[in-house]
Structures are given as C-alpha cells and as structure tokens.
C-alpha cells in the first residue's frame with residue numbers, strides 16, 4: 001500500500017474541505033473545528049500496526065501552503081516504524097534531472113537516509129523519466 005502526502009502539515013484548509021464535504025463522513029465535518037482530517041499520518045500508522053502492514057509514504061518537497069520540514073516528525077515516525085519514505089516529485093521534475101536531484105536531496109535532508117522511491121504528483125510522466133530516475137538513483141533494476 002502507498003500514500004501520496006499531497007498537503008503540507010496544515011492540510012488544504014477548512015474551505016477546501018467544506019467544498020468537498022460530500023466526500024466526508026458527518027463525524028469528520030462535526031470535528032472540523034478542532035481536528036484537521038488531513039493531519040492523519042499517525043492514524044495510518046496505528047491502523048497499519050493493528051494489521052501488521054508497512055506501507056510507503058511519498059512526500060512532496062514543495063507545498064503550496066507550507067514546507068516539507070513541517071512533516072519532519074511524521075517522516076521520522078514512519079521511518080522508525082520501518083516504513084518507506086519516497087519522493088512525490090513535482091510534475092516539472094519528470095523532465096528535469098537537476099530539479100529531480102534537488103528534490104531528492106531536499107527530502108533526504110530530512111530522512112537522513114537515501115530515498116529510493118518516487119511517484120510523481122498527478123502521476124506526471126515524460127519519456128525522460130526512466131533515465132532521470134535511474135540517474136537520480138530513484139529506482140533499482
């Protein structure tokens with residue numbers, strides 16, 4: 001199982017959630033004033049612990065409303081629990097080696113270990129992505 005961490009630690013905000021309230025359970029909307037439903041990585045960790053699972057979490061390095069460093073505690077908790085942390089690269093990076101390398105280094109500055117997995121935001125793809133991934137050591141053959 002894998003998860004794309006598309007939002008900064010603070011999530012997309014109340015208005016974003018209310019605009020999509022048909023996707024939420026009533027309990028989630030009722031607790032919205034005091035609980036951010038997007039801040040749920042520790043909930044996933046608890047569920048996985050109960051089920052004996054370990055999944056991969058892909059983090060972006062550029063968030064619209066926050067910074068990757070805000071997820072540092074989440075990332076360390078995931079790694080300490082034996083989970084994989086991968087890059088959720090900017091769509092621009094799938095065709096730009098320097099950008100991909102810079103994003104990978106940015107994530108590794110927080111993981112303190114080599115990042116070996118990537119899934120691009122919006123599942124962006126380019127013909128150069130396989131070679132960029134190989135040169136960035138984001139895949140193993």
Ligand SMILES: [Zn+2]
Nearest residue numbers: 004006121122
């Ligand atoms: Zn995404």
